[in-house]
Amino acid sequence: MPRLRSVLEEAGEMVLLTGRTVVAALSPPYPYGGEFVSQFLFVLRLCWFPLLVSTVCFCYGSVGLQAADFLTIFGALDRLGGIFVLGAIREIGPTVTAIVIAGVAGTAITADLGARKVREELDALQVLGVDPVKNLVVPRFLALMVATGLFDVYALLFGIFGGLVASIQFGQPLGPFWANLFANATTTDLWGSILKCTLYGAITAIVCCYKGMSASGGPAGVGRAVNQAVVIAFTAIFSFDYVFTQTLLATHPQILVIK
Amino acid sequence: MNELLAMPRQWLETAGEIGLFARDVLAEVWGLRVMRFFGESLRQAGILIVGSAAIIWTLMFILGLQCGIEGAYFTAAQGAPSAAGLFTALCDLREVTPLAFGYMMAAKVGTGIVAEIGAMRISDEIDALEVMGISSMTFLCATRLLASWIVLPFVYAAGIGAAFTASFVAVVRQVGYVSSGGYLLVKAMVMATVVVLVACYYGYTASGGPVGVGRATAKSMVLNLVLVHVVGMLGTAVFWGGNARAPIGG
Numbered sequence A: 001m002p003r004l005r006s007v008l009e010e011a012g013e014m015v016l017l018t019g020r021t022v023v024a025a026l027s028p029p030y031p032y033g034g035e036f037v038s039q040f041l042f043v044l045r046l047c048w049f050p051l052l053v054s055t056v057c058f059c060y061g062s063v064g065l066q067a068a069d070f071l072t073i074f075g076a077l078d079r080l081g082g083i084f085v086l087g088a089i090r091e092i093g094p095t096v097t098a099i100v101i102a103g104v105a106g107t108a109i110t111a112d113l114g115a116r117k118v119r120e121e122l123d124a125l126q127v128l129g130v131d132p133v134k135n136l137v138v139p140r141f142l143a144l145m146v147a148t149g150l151f152d153v154y155a156l157l158f159g160i161f162g163g164l165v166a167s168i169q170f171g172q173p174l175g176p177f178w179a180n181l182f183a184n185a186t187t188t189d190l191w192g193s194i195l196k197c198t199l200y201g202a203i204t205a206i207v208c209c210y211k212g213m214s215a216s217g218g219p220a221g222v223g224r225a226v227n228q229a230v231v232i233a234f235t236a237i238f239s240f241d242y243v244f245t246q247t248l249l250a251t252h253p254q255i256l257v258i259k
Numbered sequence B: 001m002n003e004l005l006a007m008p009r010q011w012l013e014t015a016g017e018i019g020l021f022a023r024d025v026l027a028e029v030w031g032l033r034v035m036r037f038f039g040e041s042l043r044q045a046g047i048l049i050v051g052s053a054a055i056i057w058t059l060m061f062i063l064g065l066q067c068g069i070e071g072a073y074f075t076a077a078q079g080a081p082s083a084a085g086l087f088t089a090l091c092d093l094r095e096v097t098p099l100a101f102g103y104m105m106a107a108k109v110g111t112g113i114v115a116e117i118g119a120m121r122i123s124d125e126i127d128a129l130e131v132m133g134i135s136s137m138t139f140l141c142a143t144r145l146l147a148s149w150i151v152l153p154f155v156y157a158a159g160i161g162a163a164f165t166a167s168f169v170a171v172v173r174q175v176g177y178v179s180s181g182g183y184l185l186v187k188a189m190v191m192a193t194v195v196v197l198v199a200c201y202y203g204y205t206a207s208g209g210p211v212g213v214g215r216a217t218a219k220s221m222v223l224n225l226v227l228v229h230v231v232g233m234l235g236t237a238v239f240w241g242g243n244a245r246a247p248i249g250g
Helices: A001-027 A033-074 A077-118 A121-127 A132-169 A174-184 A187-213 A217-252 B001-030 B035-078 B080-121 B125-131 B137-171 B181-204 B209-240
Strands: none
Touching: A001 A187, A001 B209, A033 A077, A033 A132, A033 A217, A033 B080, A033 B209, A077 A121, A077 A132, A077 A174, A077 A217, A077 B035, A077 B080, A077 B181, A077 B209, A121 A132, A121 B181, A132 A174, A132 A187, A217 B001, A217 B035, A217 B080, A217 B209, B001 B035, B001 B137, B001 B181, B035 B080, B035 B137, B080 B181, B080 B209, B125 B137, B137 B181, B181 B209
16 A cells, blocks of 8 residues: 555645645745746747647547548538537647647656756755745746646647648538637637646646656656656646536536537 | 758758667567567566556546547537447547557656666666677667567557446447447557657667756657657548548448
């Protein structure tokens, strides 16, 4: 049982770190402005290209082609726009964004903080009276939340572009696609998608910062920390996704009516 | 202008190096030179089963749940709720399981390999292997590739089971079955091979102390994610572009 116990301890420590981060973010002084901007730009620079390729590929292949096949059977190919509300906006957009952010920016954050931990820079900061949570974790936490939420919009645009390509491949005029897309899309879908993504960003930031700050054990330690961080982040994101989707669908039954 | 071109040039260089590296490792496996270290392959296979199988199944299970709820709502809206099983069959079997499998391969197995081999490179263990007359590429990379080929088809097959169970739980309807497992295994195995090769490359060429290992791990993750998506899309387009091959309504 020691293994289960350490897993529970780790989960508890992550919750504690979340609490400390929120408190440190809200209580003055606010020294993290510059670091926030630089982290935000860092995430932006690192993620835009992988995200572009991933969303177009996923929405064209998995959603576009498969759904178009499926709808051809019913003879209702003009409904492809409707499934893109469901597929791209509600599920694939946020999920792919979260995976890319966790896999690309999250791993970079863990590697960065882990290296500082191993080189004892974090301890040095504490000796200097600088709080690592306030100066390192909070800006990353905020930057990742904002960046993931904004990247979601970008993922939706490129996801729908993938859908357009699939439509064209099936020799379908684009008018019905747009008509169906806008008939089915609701504001609830959009804010649900962006809220979900923002929370994914928060989860990723906490898991990756925690793993980076608790790295130990020499050269292998940092690599191992990155490995564990990305596994925990993925699992946490998908588990959260299931709960969030169920809650959203149950509390807003009107978005289930496909027009 | 030079600065603008520096980045694509660097990407191309890395792509070429990975290609050469992959060719070498594949040649080691193909030429059966890896059989000299078959014991090591089996050990790696054991590590894969004990360390990674459970987490891969967990992720596939969760994504199967997602497929189930979305599928139930989508088909209900088309006026064909009893076809929810078909939707999950397409969704689970063709798309989500290979992708979930690819993600978890990249996250768990890929980064694990980079961290392990990278640490060996940093602490000069790889050079020590060469000095002892053991081909480090065969011993470290080819054995891992062979191990993943041995184990992963079974892990994947069991994972499909996990995803379907999950969709069944979510849909609570009869699950329609569409025979396409064979193609699928191809897609997932291509992903697994790509992930292992990229990870071995980044681990094998890690440099720059403890920090370098972490950075190499993060970099391999970026490339693996993009490649998993590209392989997924190509697989779909090649196997099912324009024909659903689903047995309903003619």
